[in-house]
Amino acid sequence: MKTVVTNIQGYSLHDGPGIRTVVFLKGCPLRCRWCANPEGLLPEIQIGFLKNLCAGCGKCFGVCPENALTEDRIRHRIDYGKCTACGKCADVCDYKALVRYGREMSVGDVFDAVRRDKMFYDTSGGGVTVSGGEPLLQAGFVKALFELCRAENINTCAETSGFIPAGNLLEVLPLTDYLLFDLKLMDLEKHRYYTGQWNDIILSNARLAAEQGADILFRIPLIPGVNDDEENIAATAAFIKELPGQQRAQLMPFHRLGDSKYKALNLENAMRATEVMTPEQVEAVRRRFEDCGVTCSISK
Secondary structure, three states, X not given: OEEEEEEEEEEEOOOOOOOEEEEEEOOOOOOOOOOOOHHHOXXXXXXXXXXXXXXXXXXXXXXXXXXXXXXXXXXXXXXXXXXXXXXXXXXXXXOOOEEEEOEEEEHHHHHHHHHOOHHHHHXXXXXXXXEOOOHHHHHHHHHHHHHHHHXXXXXXEEEEOOOOOHHHHHHHHHHOOEEEEEOOOOOHHHHHHHHOOOOHHHHHHHHHHHHOOOOEEEEEEEOOOOOOOHHHHHHHHHHHHHOOOOOEEEEEEOOOOOHHHHHHOOOOOOOOOOOOOOHHHHHHHHHHHHHOOOEEEEOO
């Protein structure tokens, strides 16, 4: 069983309890306008071009079998209509201006990579987190990985947008110690406008996970002018409160750290001009959730 992995990031402190290794799987059904990981949207391997790192050495032109590269300094270096993402250009680029987003890995490959950090998990209460993209689109892969983790007493965590078949969620939940569940917008039409999909499946899966007794942290990407208004805060808090169990929320303030990856893939960043909220503004939203009766923290 294989899939395309964007990155395996060690020593993460913000994707579940303790010190964790995060496995980013490629492919996502949503198109959130504020997405900070555009390289994870498509399921296949992609090649990106970081113009500011290019020294103009020309090595890449001699190895591309599809003649998909252009020397035009104004346009993007890669013609994606020709590029097959073979990666030969990235392999010869000494300046890392050409980058490969994704590599095919088996369950065993991924497990071998994450198992190396087991001593950090054992001392910190950490473990392995699968993220994306949307990792639960590949429930079979995640289940197989988590089975290996459970056999070696490695804590498991999955991050999900919730926009997945309910069967995928039920397949993985019994092997998942901790669930990070994104809630973006409560209004059906606004959710469709900003993410490309309705939120009914997401809300249904949130209820399902809670009814199954999952240990859930609802993570809310806090986007200025999109979901930081009183109406959405109150509706989100009310939804979380009505779920069984002691549910809690965490705010993830908007940032622009993904802008370079949009440029690398020749994509438009729809939120590039959006202002970052001040710590005081974020804290005010956190307090509003607390006032509504929902325990709420802020992601660092």
